[in-house]
Amino acid sequence: MPELPNSPEQVSSVFRQFDDVDFLLILGIAVASYLAIVTSRWCATWLTGRLPTRFRFYILPWIPLFRILFVLTAISQIVPLVIEPTASNLFAVFGAASVAIGFAFKDYVSSLIAGIVVLFERPYRVGDWVSIEGHYGEVRSLGMRTVNLMTPDDTMVTIPHNSMWSSAILNSNGGRRDMQCAPKFYVSPTHDGDHVRQKLLDVALTSTYLHIDHVPVVVAKQLPWATQYTVRAYPFECREQFAFITDLTLRGNAALRQIGIKLLVAPPSITQSAEL
Known part of the structure; x- marks a missing residue:
């Protein structure tokens, strides 16, 4: 030597x-x-x-x-x-x-x-929507040492690549141009479940942002204080996710009120745990 x-x-x-x-x-x-x-x-x-x-x-x-x-x-x-x-x-x-x-x-x-x-x-690539160490956004660039995320509030976040050694990386689209959005609706348990599910499905199918290659699905889950309905659907483009969720939420709430369904608000403890 x-x-x-x-x-x-x-x-x-x-x-x-x-x-x-x-x-x-x-x-x-x-x-x-x-x-x-x-x-x-x-x-x-x-x-x-x-x-x-x-x-x-x-x-x-x-x-x-x-x-x-x-x-x-x-x-x-x-x-x-x-x-x-x-x-x-x-x-x-x-x-x-x-x-x-x-x-x-x-x-x-x-x-x-x-x-x-x-x-x-390739746990993430340019154009992916990821969540790293609590920061969610679109991968705008990959440097030799860091990854730059653009968050929904138009803030650029720089994260070292070595964070992948100790934290989970949540990738919403994995290199695809579309991603699943899942707005939730909470209603009083005393209602016609089939009617509510069909109304929410109609709202998703008539959205202008819907990617027609993915059929929307409405999933119901009984909670102690309400029935939770989740609309799982895909927008045509990842960057349209927030407009898509807004469209489904507003039109979904209006459709449920129109048929006399009482909408509920999640308790503070549920909301805080979902944000963590």
């Missing part, structure tokens, strides 16, 4: 002489890598804006992969320009760098490794 340099003379023999280093070429490689990353991101965004919506989930996830490839390519080109490209020198430099980085940037490196895992296991 090659020995690590332990004297100034050995260290100086690892690196090239200052006059031999082509700093202009190194700068050119770094700039070219940066321009390649920016260009690939712009091209992907440009394509998704002109192709049908469904292609967004296939094109955008490649952006972070190309970014890593460009960075690794730049590093592989720059390192031989700075050190003498021998096996012992490469082993010495990368070994020392690994130890230093491991101690100084443990959490940062953990996030980078998690980012690589995300690229292959």
